[in-house]
Amino acid sequence: MKGLLVTAAFRAGWLFARIVPEQVAVGVFQWGADFATRRGGRGVAQLRRNLARVVPRAGAAELDELVARAMRSYARYWCETFRLRPGDVEAVHQAVERTATGQENLLAACAEGNGVILALPHCGSWDLAGVWLLGHARQVSVVVQRVRPESLYRSFTRARQRLGFEVVPSAGGDVRPTELLAQRLRDGGVVCLFADRDLTASGVPVSFFGGTTKMPAGPAYLAATTGAALLPVGTWFTETGWGMRVHPPVKVSGVEGIPAATQALADVFAADIAAHPEDWHMLQRLWLAEEPAHNED
Secondary structure: OHHHHHHHHHHHHHHHHHHOOHHHHHHHHHHHHHHHHHHOOHHHHHHHHHHHHHOOOOOHHHHHHHHHHHHHHHHHHHHHHHHOOHHHHHHHHHHHHHHOEOHHHHHHHHHHOOOEEEEEOOEOOHHHHHHHHHOOOOOEEEEEOOOOOHHHHHHHHHHHHHHOOEEEEOOOOOOOHHHHHHHHHHOOOEEEEEOOOOOOOOOEEEEEOOEEEEEOOHHHHHHHHHOOEEEEEEEEEOOOOEEEEEOOOOOOOOHHHHHHHHHHHHHHHHHHHHHOHHHEOOOOOOEOOOOOOOOOO
16 A cells, blocks of 8 residues: 555656646745655655765754755756656757766767766766766666566656666566676666665775765676776756766776775765765665664654
């Protein structure tokens, strides 16, 4: 029953965001973000703790304001994701292209023909970043977490496929994700991977904002075993659009170089997140030594 309610809520939000005028959708989603911030809860409490590490000198009032902006940013992500249609792909590409930097790093990596891995944190709108990428790459593969219930996972999968992505499930597929992604890279394709939060038991310990966390080994592993270029990417919101930076490639010196490469990714992510903390959508516990946040209702 809970799964059915979650699916129904997402589908209702999806439908609402698409049928009402943009200003109405934005206003309602902002109201929802402000309501969630006032109500608190584990996710908001954990977000506050995470952001306190990013801006350690912030006072209580400043941190409260940052959390409120971060929740609005997260709501903006969902609103824009729900409103995104296949017919918007070219317009989004052009809009992001005007403000993005580092395209030369992507184009140079693609020209080498060994495949490209784009490693991203949960910042800004990663869906719109992917749509921008579709204008530069002939094939883009994305890994989608196998969320529950299955009906919700299928909804997200269909939406991304309609935009032009190849969707690779994180689990439950016919082929292991790493095997399929490795083949796509050997064929010269582009793979997008989240890389700021490990969801497996094989993450790499890294230093991140003064503490130790684990980040996935997958991006560096794929680069080491296929020869693909590993490019960190930063994304954030602006008042009128979206910002993006494709960073120079991170060097991976074979399999033994995976820990160092993963730490290098963490360092790049930290710099971008510190510059745009309100757009880091991390409502989950990240640091190993930290106790789970309690509901602050």
